[in-house]
Amino acid sequence: MKYFIDTEFIDQPYTLDMISIGLVAEDGREYYAESNEVDWSRASQWTLTHVKPQLDGVGMEREKIGYAIRRFCEHDPHPEFWGYFPAHDWVVFCWLFGGMGELPFQFPQHCLDLRQWAQSLGDPELPHQAGARHHALADAWWTREVWAFLAGLDPKTAAALAPPKP
Numbered sequence: 001m002k003y004f005i006d007t008e009f010i011d012q013p014y015t016l017d018m019i020s021i022g023l024v025a026e027d028g029r030e031y032y033a034e035s036n037e038v039d040w041s042r043a044s045q046w047t048l049t050h051v052k053p054q055l056d057g058v059g060m061e062r063e064k065i066g067y068a069i070r071r072f073c074e075h076d077p078h079p080e081f082w083g084y085f086p087a088h089d090w091v092v093f094c095w096l097f098g099g100m101g102e103l104p105f106q107f108p109q110h111c112l113d114l115r116q117w118a119q120s121l122g123d124p125e126l127p128h129q130a131g132a133r134h135h136a137l138a139d140a141w142w143t144r145e146v147w148a149f150l151a152g153l154d155p156k157t158a159a160a161l162a163p164p165k166p
């Protein structure tokens with residue numbers, strides 16, 4: 001099954017401090033969590049203005065978020081993760097489990113990139129995100145919408161990248 005992911009984070013050279021994470025599964029299930037371990041003293045003014053006010057403010061430990069995501073993807077032998085230029089999101093995601101080498105065994109070690117797919121198709125105008133932006137769950141829903149849009153333009157690639165059927 002596909003999982004569309006987005007995170008908000010504070011990035012400073014050599015650290016990525018996850019603020020929040022949203023996952024939307026292909027079947028419409030969603031998962032959202034906020035970290036209670038964020039070092040806000042390192043946040044930029046932009047993050048304080050655009051990201052922080054949208055948080056619920058009920059955070060949990062990153063390790064617990066990792067366990068919750070394991071449960072969210074449980075019984076799925078072939079999860080496939082998608083993001084919109086997800087390089088940073090994927091690092092943050094892997095760290096929830098302790099690192100890339102400690103991902104649950106059935107997880108791939110990479111995340112597929114919608115931005116790259118869009119570029120390969122000549123950069124079509126993507127669906128506009130309705131409502132909040134820079135909220136990890138809202139952004140994950142938008143990512144799902146972008147996947148459907150690109151799959152409509154390029155069904156061949158969509159099929160080629162699909163995880164094997166269980």
Ligand SMILES: [Mg+2]
Binds near residue numbers: 008133135
């Ligand atoms: Mg985001």
